[in-house]
Amino acid sequence: xxxxxxxxxxRFFENAMDAEAQARRAMEVDLHDALRKGELELHFxxxxxxxxxxxxxxxxxxxxxxxxxxxxxxxDFIPLxxxxxxxxxxxxxxxxxxxxxxxSWGDDIRVAVNVSPVQFRSSTLNSIVFQALxxxxxxxxxxxxxxxxxxxxxxxxxxxxxxHSLKVLxxxxxxxxxxxxxxxxxxxxxxxxxxxxxxxxxxxDLLANEGATAIIRAITTLADALGIETTAEGVESSEQxxxxxxxxxxxxxxxxxxxxxxxxxxxxLLMKLxxxxxxx
Ligand code: C2E
Ligand code: MG
Ligand code: MG
Ligand code: MG
Numbered sequence: 001x002x003x004x005x006x007x008x009x010x011r012f013f014e015n016a017m018d019a020e021a022q023a024r025r026a027m028e029v030d031l032h033d034a035l036r037k038g039e040l041e042l043h044f045x046x047x048x049x050x051x052x053x054x055x056x057x058x059x060x061x062x063x064x065x066x067x068x069x070x071x072x073x074x075x076d077f078i079p080l081x082x083x084x085x086x087x088x089x090x091x092x093x094x095x096x097x098x099x100x101x102x103x104s105w106g107d108d109i110r111v112a113v114n115v116s117p118v119q120f121r122s123s124t125l126n127s128i129v130f131q132a133l134x135x136x137x138x139x140x141x142x143x144x145x146x147x148x149x150x151x152x153x154x155x156x157x158x159x160x161x162x163x164h165s166l167k168v169l170x171x172x173x174x175x176x177x178x179x180x181x182x183x184x185x186x187x188x189x190x191x192x193x194x195x196x197x198x199x200x201x202x203x204x205d206l207l208a209n210e211g212a213t214a215i216i217r218a219i220t221t222l223a224d225a226l227g228i229e230t231t232a233e234g235v236e237s238s239e240q241x242x243x244x245x246x247x248x249x250x251x252x253x254x255x256x257x258x259x260x261x262x263x264x265x266x267x268x269l270l271m272k273l274x275x276x277x278x279x280x
Contacts, residue, residue, distance in 0.1 A: 024080070027077070027080060028080060030066065031077060031081060031084070031090075035090060039064055039066060039067070040064055040065075040093065041063045042094060043062075044058035044111075044261060044262075045059050046258050046273065047251045047252070047253045048251060048252045048253070049250065049251050050244075050249065054274060055270060055273050055274075056109065056110065056251060057109060057251070058109065058110075058266065059113075059146070059253065060101075060111060060114070061114075062090075081116075082117075082118045087118050087119055088118070088122055091115065091119040092132075094114075095128060096131075098111045098113045098143075099111065100135075100138075101266075109270075110142045111142065111144070115145050120151055126162070126166060129169055129171060141172060145173050146174045147173065147174070148175070148176050148177055148181055149175060149177070149180075150182065152181075152182050152187045156190075163191050172195065173193055173194055174193065177233075178196040179199050179202060180199045185222075188226060189226070194229060195228060195229040196223050196228055196230050196231070197232075197253075198232050198233065200254075202232075203234045203235055203240055203254070206244075207239055207243075216243070216244065216247045220248045229250045229251070232254070233254065234254045235252045235253065235256045236256050241256060
C-alpha cells in the first residue's frame with residue numbers, strides 16, 4: 001500500500017475497498033437465502049438438432065430473481081456461489097429441478113445441466129446426480145452434464161475417475177465452452193465425451209474471419225472421428241447457421257432459435273419450433 005499517496009487517498013482507497021467488500025457480503029447473505037425464498041429459477045434454452053430437424057434438448061440456465069436488484073446474471077452470482085461453497089446446495093437444487101421438469105417433456109428430449117468445477121470436485125456429486133435421477137424418474141441418458149476443460153488443468157487422474165463414475169450412472173457428459181480453456185487434446189482420448197459444445201467466440205467470428213470456419217471444420221472433423229457430437233453455442237444469424245450446417249455441426253443453440261425461457265413456456269416453444277420447421 002502506497003503510504004506516500006498521503007492520508008487522504010489512502011483513506012479513500014480503504015473506504016472504497018470496504019464498500020466493495022460490504023456489497024459482496026450483502027450479496028452473499030442474500031444468496032444464502034435465495035434458495036429458501038424461492039428466488040432462484042431455471043430457464044431453458046433449446047438445442048436444435050440439424051439432422052433430426054427438431055429440438056433435441058434444453059440447457060438449464062440459472063436465474064436469480066432478486067427482490068431489489070432484479071434479475072441477476074449467473075455470470076455475477078455463480079462465481080460468488082463457488083467462492084462461498086453455496087454452489088453445492090444451489091447446484092443440487094438445479095439438478096433436481098431440471099430432472100423434475102424434464103420428465104414433463106417428450107421422451108426424446110434431453111436436459112443439460114451445468115456443473116461447476118467446485119461441485120465436480122466435491123465428493124457428493126455422484127450421489128446427488130443419482131438422487132436427482134431416482135427422485136424424478138428421469139432416464140439417465142436424458143441427463144447431460146456440462147463440464148469445462150478447466151477440470152483438466154490439474155488432477156487429471158482424479159477428474160477422469162470422477163467422470164467414469166458419473167458415466168456408470170448412465171448420464172451423458174458434454175465439454176462446455178470447448179476451445180477456450182486448456183488446449184491439450186489428450187484428454188479427449190482418455191474419456192468418451194458425448195458432446196463438445198463449441199464456444200460462442202468461434203461462432204461470433206464466423207462471417208468476419210475465414211480462420212474461424214477452419215477451426216469449426218477442425219473441431220467437427222475431430223469430433224466425428226472420435227464419435228462425439230458437436231453443438232454450436234451462441235448462434236444468432238441464419239448465415240452462421242448455414243456455415244455450421246455445411247461444416248457438419250450436429251446441433252445449434254442460440255438466439256436464432258430462442259433465448260432461454262421459463263419452464264412454463266417450453267411446451268409453446270416446442271409447438272412453434274415443430275410448426276415452422278427449417279428447410280433441411
Ligand atoms: P454456458 O453454460 O456456456 O451457457 C451459455 C450462455 O450463453 C448462457 O448465458 C446463454 O444465455 C448464452 N447464450 C445462448 N445463446 C446465445 C446467443 O445467441 N448469443 C449470446 N450473446 N449469448 C447466448 P447465461 O444464461 O447468462 O449463463 C452464463 C454462464 O453461467 C453459463 O455459460 C454457465 O457457465 C453459467 N451457468 C448458468 N447456469 C448455471 C448453473 O445452473 N450452474 C452452473 N454451475 N453454472 C451455470
Ligand atoms: Mg453450458
Ligand atoms: Mg457454453
Ligand atoms: Mg459459454
